[in-house]
Amino acid sequence: MKFLSKAALAVYLLFLLWLVLFKFSLHIFETFDSQTRGLSLIPFVEMTQKSWRDIFYNFVSFIPFGLLIGVNVKRATFRRKLAYIFLFSLTVEVTQYICAIGITDTTDLVTNTTGGLLGLALYSLSAMHLNSKKVDRWATVAVGTLVSLLFIFILTLQFSHDRNRPALPSQTVASAETNTSRLTLDNTVRLAWPSVGQAAVANVEDGLLVRSSNNEKQHPTASMAKVIAALAIMEKRPFKLGQEGEAYTVTQKDIESLRTYIASDGSVLPLRIGIELTQYQAMQRMLIASDNNMASVLTERIFGSEQAYVSYAQKMLQRMGLSQTIVADASGFSAATVSTPSELVEIGIAALKDPVIAEIVAQQHIQLPGIGVINNTNQLLGTDGVIGIKTGTTNEAGSCLLFAARYAAKDGKTRTIIGVIMGDVDHASLYNDSRTLLASAKQSFGLTDASM
Secondary structure, three states: OOOHHHHHHHHHHHHHHHHHHOOOOHHHHHHOOOOOEEEEEEOOOOOHHHHHHHHHHHHHHEEEEEHHHHHHHOOOOOOHHHHHHHHHHHHHHHHHHHHHHEEHHHHHHHHHHHHHHHHHHHHHHHHHHHOOHHHHHHHHHHHHHHHHHHHHHHHHHHHHHHOOOOOOOOOOOOOOOOOOOOOOEEOOOOOOOOOOOOEEEOOOOOOOEEEEEOOOOEOHHHHHHHHHHHHHHHHHOOOOOOOOOOOOEEOOHHHHHHHHHHHOOOOOOOOOOOOEEEHHHHHHHHHHHOOOOHHHHHHHHHHHHHHHHHHHHHHHHHHHOOOOEEEOOOOOOOOOOEHHHHHHHHHHHHHHOOOOHHHHHHHOOOEEEEEEEEEEEOOOOOOOOEEEEEEEEEEEOOOEEEEEEEEEEEEOOOOEEEEEEEEOOOOHHHHHHHHHHHHHHHHHEEEEEEOO
């Protein structure tokens, strides 16, 4: 029985490490890529509903640990047993900080130790009134059974999650001069192209692509690059519509990158240390408010570093067959992040295929914690069938807009128009040119009323 009880303690210690450090993830090495490091010395600060739920889970998960300490460490005093639990929890929190795989939080330290304390107390009370050998046997069997059932349940969920991970469409294209496998270049359609910059339009369901020039040039994307970031994020850390995804606590490092963007006159939203944002909320900030800082923060959390994100995104674009799109950063603030109108149309098609991204880019305004109501930067949104998707403006890129609209066709079915203008003069010209281009596309493709 002593061997079984010690084995149960060892297994449960591994179970707790898997829970606290890796959140039951089967992809442990990806956890080390997250580079999430923070320190919270004041317990129970900035508590949210999710935080209280995590506190409850931590508390409950350390109760069996206290029971097993009682079973296996009989000669030690109650205080020493409690010290073992505290030291184990402290070691885990310090490991999180050293390895940059989580927030070192005194709230967790208090909660874990309190849960272990309750486990110790339950064992001591039971041993006082019952046969200690029977208590040892029942505690060992109960914890062992619990861990086995939880292990099977978690593995089932994780394998199911990995099987359902969405894959982006695979497309083949050698260059911007080559028609994609999804879209057929149509040179017969004449549209009202802007007098400045480059543009392209696709009739998605009919698979037709029309562009302003057959000799497209790579051009800075500005914040339209955030659509690429959203695609990479949803491929790497997917979640379903109606869910929130992972949660992240803002750290000092995040504030430092915010100051960098402010100094460079980049588009940002306020951010406060300790506030918790879900992956969905972070993507809202990135895609709706065009928050450069959040694009950098979120991709660094998920991919480990900006360099890791750039590498991942470039490989993803290669799988999509988009050889003329070059990613240098997540936000598009860098002029080295470039694409062509034809490839941005393809990126827009891929983005609208993801239900989460499609929902976010269609939101005209949102309510963000600690900020209030934020309006979408896309002024066309909600007018004449427009359903998204992303603006972009820098000195190098000029004024840019990737847009999508849905209309009814003569056959009664819905058609989706996705278009892009790159390098317009200013916002006023951009939106005037976009409305004109969209109206001409609607007429040329024989589409009628908006189909929302």
